[in-house]
Amino acid sequence: MEKINKLNENLFSLKSMLQFDLPIVIAVSGGVDSMTLAYAAHTEFGDNITMVHAISPAVPPKATSRVKLYSERYSWNLTCINAGEFSDEDYRKNPIDRCFYCKKNLYNTITMKFPDHVICSGANLDDLADYRPGLLAAEECNVIHPFVEAGLYKSEIRELALYFGLDEVASLPSAPCLSSRIETGRRIDPNELTMVDKIETVLREIYRPKTVRCRVRENAVIIEFDKATMLRLDKQTKKHIHGSVLSIISSYNCDRVVSIETYQMGSAFVHKKNICST
Structure with a gap:
């Protein structure tokens, strides 16, 4: 009541x-x-x-x-x-x-x-x-x-x-704009945003994570999953994800190292307080 x-x-x-x-x-x-x-x-x-x-x-x-x-x-x-x-x-x-x-x-x-x-x-x-x-x-x-x-x-x-x-x-998860995935100071490129959306969409549909982010940094593309999802991804699955992401970024002429990490809120954001909901 x-x-x-x-x-x-x-x-x-x-x-x-x-x-x-x-x-x-x-x-x-x-x-x-x-x-x-x-x-x-x-x-x-x-x-x-x-x-x-x-x-x-x-x-x-x-x-x-x-x-x-x-x-x-x-x-x-x-x-x-x-x-x-x-x-x-x-x-x-x-x-x-x-x-x-x-x-x-x-x-x-x-x-x-x-x-x-x-x-x-x-x-x-x-x-x-x-x-x-x-x-x-x-x-x-x-x-x-x-x-x-x-x-x-x-x-x-x-x-x-x-x-x-x-x-x-x-039940919608928090979903900041795609530009929030680009590291602060790196120019916003529509082509990269399309790439980010495609990667997140593919990973979301296959692995059903609570949270997934594709971060674009100067020399790397970082895939972040929530802790629960990371715990259920075995070595072989991570290898498959790595290969899939590499294939997608290559199709966008994006030559970067790919890594898979645990989600950190605002990790693409550079700020002295290190706070941003992305």
């Missing part, structure tokens, strides 16, 4: 934070947070809500397919855009605060396309404890974070998704 009461309390708080005089635009990435927010907002306010999804080499195609599928299923008003971050040299240089330039381009594009709208994101309280340059861009663009305002953590958002019947969404 206590859990149900808490769920209802969270839902009431979220709906309260979505009360605006202006129409709402929700930036939907395809992850659990923004998808749950989109569902909740549309259920409450219907056609007064517009979902905006940015399509770029940094966005996994599977995320785009998911957004389009749910938009059709639930009759969301969806607009897909090119946010233009790949035309921004500050973004392409892949600095420590790359996420700032990504989000700045996204929110500026949304603002130009939807003037006199309130822009909402799926950021939650957990994000505030992490290094998130994108939140600064959101602040500069007056973006609202309903989950933050309602005091919700990611675990509570997953519970809301289950409550809404969005079981697949509720």
Whole structure:
């Protein structure tokens, strides 16, 4: 009963934070947070809500397919855009605060396309404890974070998704953009991002890991699996994975050493505090 009461309390708080005089635009990435927010907002306010999804080499195609599928299923008003971050040299240089330039381009594009709208994101309280340059861009663009305002953590958002019947969404693992796989300071190359997505997709489909990351460094491609998956990969399996990854990167003219390691959050990210959820 206590859990149900808490769920209802969270839902009431979220709906309260979505009360605006202006129409709402929700930036939907395809992850659990923004998808749950989109569902909740549309259920409450219907056609007064517009979902905006940015399509770029940094966005996994599977995320785009998911957004389009749910938009059709639930009759969301969806607009897909090119946010233009790949035309921004500050973004392409892949600095420590790359996420700032990504989000700045996204929110500026949304603002130009939807003037006199309130822009909402799926950021939650957990994000505030992490290094998130994108939140600064959101602040500069007056973006609202309903989950933050309602005091919700990611675990509570997953519970809301289950409550809404969005079981697949509720179980989605954290999935930062593909550019997060590229070591800080290494120029963002769309071709490399396509390679990263292909490798992760193949490994995910075959080995069903809880977490898999393909990190691209200056002289190496690092495949990272969660601890549980690493424990069940024997020597022969790792050898097969190594060969498969080598074959894929060779097809992209990528000549690097391949290694298989245990997942470390933010291991492609260079920062003095060494924190980033990637």
